[in-house]
Amino acid sequence: MSGVGPVEPGEGTRAWDTDEPGAPPPPRRSRERLALWYSLHRRAALTTATAAVLLAGGGYLYATRPQEPPPPAAPYPAQVVDVTYLEQVATPMGVRPRTFSFAVVLSVASGPPVTVTRIAQPYAGVSVTSAPQAPFPTKAGSSRKIVVTMRVTDCGKTPKSAGLPFLDVTLRNSRAIQVQSYILGARYAQDLSEALQVACSNDTG
Template sequence: MSGIGPVEPGEGTHVQEPPAAPPATAAGLRRRRRRALLGAAAALALLAGAGALYTARRAAPEPPPAPPYPAQAVDLVFLNGVTTPPGVPPGGSSFAVALSVESGPPVTVTRLAQPYDGLSLTASPKPPFRTAPHAARKITITLRVTDCGKAPRNPGLPFLDVTLRNSRAIQDQSFLLGPRYARYLDHILQVACGNDSK
């Protein structure tokens, strides 16, 4: 015997043939046909179910993203001091701000206020007013010094309190208007209170 090639039968051995299959009967043929049909039907049902699931998942639209909170969509910027409108009592002065809505649904301003006890504030347009998305609105604010003793002595970072509402939420937000507004407010206080504010 060599180590190469297939094993050859030895002497006195012969190949055994597998037993012959019993002849097919009509009942056996029906059983085989029924099994084949059931297997094919199960495969078709599985494919149809997978196809329907795939179609349903593809056809369902994604829900729209939630609109932004109003404070995330709004910007408030100090423009300048303006000529005080007629009818403003002594100790009052006006300035303009621009409110812009960057995105999302329209935003309604329901309240404008400032944090100092010695000052009062009025706005034109008077709240509530609405601003459309991708638009800006000029607001004229009139401040009036009502009590020099309660007015701020040196307003370093003055802000305005604004209540905003859109279809998602109502939020109170404080907006810092920057150093130009701080200088403007300081000037108003110096003119209104004179030596009292020093």
């Protein structure tokens, strides 16, 4: 019987084939050196690629760095303003009848300057002016004396006794505009009640 045995590689088809038959393959050390060379060059290539990516993305990393928080917003004007009653002020000569004046102190504790744009009171029969005349500013950490002058225009629309009278003060700063009602205490209520009674007991219009 005829048969075909295993196919053998032809002459010169192996890397270690030489002219002499039966020559041994190259030593194992050469293959180890080749593997070591490939490993070193692969690590160098990876290191270079990583550095390139980091440099290219440097701008992005810098742009996403957390920013410092913005400064706190200015306080609302009503949070930093206080109005205190001082005393009744003698009415200057030559003013219209049924007119009387009071002095108050406006203080600004902190924040940007606060401007008083209007001063009013709740009684329909009484008009109000002030010195200084609104609008006027007051800086933080300072106080301003304000003389409030009231004139009774209609005694039928004024109370006989002011129980809890207040002043409506319109305040403005860089944060907001607010209308704040200030109750000035029992002494102001008593002085105002007496002034209203005197004004309305005068028959002069």
